[in-house]
Amino acid sequence: MLSEMTKHAERCAEIVRLTSEALVVSHIDADGLTSAAIIGRALEDAGIEYSTVFVKQLGETELSKIADTNPPLTIFTDLGSGVLSEIKELGITAVVSDHHQPSTTDTLPARDELISHLNPHLFGLNGSRELSGSGTTFLLAQALSRERGGDKKRGLPSLAVVGAVGDLQHLKDGRLTGANRTILKIGAENRELSYAPDIAFFGKQTRPIFKLLEYATDPYLIGLTGNEDACIAFLKGVGIRLQGERWRRWIDLEKKEKQRIVSSLIQHQMKKGVSPQRLERVVQEVYTLEDETEGTELRDAQEYSTLLNATARYDRAEIGFNVCMGDRGGALEEAERLLKEHRRNLVSGMKFVKENGVVELEHLKYFDAGNRIRDTIVGIVAGMSHSIIGDRDLPIVAFARASTPHEREELKVSARATQHLIHKGLNLGAAIHIAAEKVNGTGGGHDIAAGATIPLETKDEFIQYLNEEIKKQTKKQTTG
Ligand SMILES: [Mn+2]
Incomplete structure (x- = not known):
């Protein structure tokens, strides 16, 4: 239950409060980066100094490096639950805030003399759907700043939603559910997040509309996916003007135009014999970060998480982390450059697959x-x-x-x-x-x-x- 998990987060926060210095070890993906930023901002608030390390996995090499650093407190986010006993063997004081299936729930209690373990699986919540690493860490951060009146600290629910979307937790039901939804609602109350059903495809903030259709893979648009000319013809066919001063993006369209595209797409798919169950998937819930500038990746949770992954996949996690921490200058610029490079690599990867x-x-x-x-x-x-x-x-x-x-x-x-x-x-x-x-x-x-x-x-x-x-x-x- 979420209320029990929140209570346990309070106990974990007590451990964190005892230290003046911490090492944050996090997973090198969008969920891990947002997790680190969530705890980073809470630590900053609490006057606790910290540094960050991003890793792909916690193997022997990574763990022994951490032991050598010997920090007063190590906070693992979005990883750690699979190697609890190995962490324990290091003899370090640690808080593990993770959502992956724990390997040793039976041998290690949620609170050990050295290790405090916060994980939705321990409280009957589904860690692959209902709560991400960033959501778990959001509970910890919230508990940490609760006594300081920072209960609804602005920006943190948004980061938690970006992390959950980065881990594809919204896909199964077409919307965030469970504890993720509770966090989403906190963000909506703050007016930093809004959510509504919208077209499912990627790039609503930043890409020309025909690209949205061209790169649609789930659901796959029969006769359109992968075919730029067909997408342009389709949109023209339903009376959509493609260009204004520049290529029009999804966010540039009138509501009526959006509805026309969605219903035409559904008809198109129906004619191609797609089952009703699959037709619905053209629309899913979409998350908008209201504090971010329109037309940027950061405005849309799905695009934001892709931007973060583009930094992480090229060993530049600190860039993505700094964006999460609020850097809208150099870090954002570099992240966008990495994203462009990432897209070029994807295009050449696709070319390889097509040719071979x-x-x-x-x-x-x-x-x-x-x-x-x-x-x-x-x-x-x-x-x-x-x-x-x-x-x-x-x-x-x-x-x-x-x-x-x-x-x-x-x-x-x-x-x-x-x-x-x-x-x-x-x-x-x-x-x-x-x-x-x-x-x-x-x-x-x-x-x-x-x-x-x-x-x-x-x-x-x-x-x-x-x-x-x-x-x-x-x-x-x-x-x-
Ligand atoms: Mn994760």
Whole structure:
């Protein structure tokens, strides 16, 4: 229950208050960056000095580095729950504020003499849907500043929503639910956040309208996705003027024009035989950050989280973190430059997939990018090329060589599914986990997006296991 979790957050905050200095260790993605900024702002408020470290994972190397630094208090955000006993072995005082499935709930209580553990799973909440790392850390930050009257500190609910959206927690229901929704409502009360159903596609604030359709992947727009000319013709066909002084963006359109596009898209999809259940997905709840400038990435939670990921994926997490901390000068400029570079890389990644094609098996399709696509973005390329490549709606699996030197002998796996496949019973995270374990790798993730690291030579074996698992999952649903 959320109220119990909030109470436990108070106890964790008491530990934080005892220190004058802390090390914040966070995950290197949008949820991790917003988590670090949320606790960072609360620490600043409380007069506690801190520094930040962003990591991909908490392996032996990362943990021993932290132990060497020996900070008076370490706050782990958006990671840590999977390695609680390893953290305990370091003998450091720590607060772990995470939403990933804990590995050792049974052996370590929520409060140990050294480690305080805040995680929605401990309180019966679903950490993959109802609360993100940033939402969990929001509860901690709120508890930390409560006695200072900073209960509804401006900006923090927005960051928590950006983190949740970055972790795709809104996708399953087309809107944020559970504890995430409670935080959203706090932000709406503050008038820093607003939410409404709107077109689901990415780039409403910053991209020309036809690009919105061209890059639509979930749901995939039959005959439009991936085809710029077709998108332009479609919009002209329903009487939309594409250009004003510049290319018109979604936010430049009149309400009536938006409605016309949405209903025409639904009709278009219907004519192509898309099921009613999937038609609805053209619209989903959209989150607007009211304090940010219109027409910038920061105004839209989905675009904001993409901007942050663009810094994190190129080892420039501190840039994204500074944007979250309020830097609208140099950091924002650099983040936007990284985003442009990121888009160029995605385009060339897509080009690679188009030219080389995918291999289709019975229950999945895959491609191997070798070292032609960076392992940190190959998953996005997979998601984008999902429906453009291959004829059938199958999960797509992408392989890339690991880019970090000590992981040279490993292969990174990224996989993406669609909501439609999930309705059919697919849980990609679970399937990947099983297949990876069978080849002595590690993997897991969410039902719609998952990843793994496997020994280089086990690729073919892994694919077979994964194909089998997906078969089992999707068969169960259709017959049962
Ligand atoms: Mn997360």
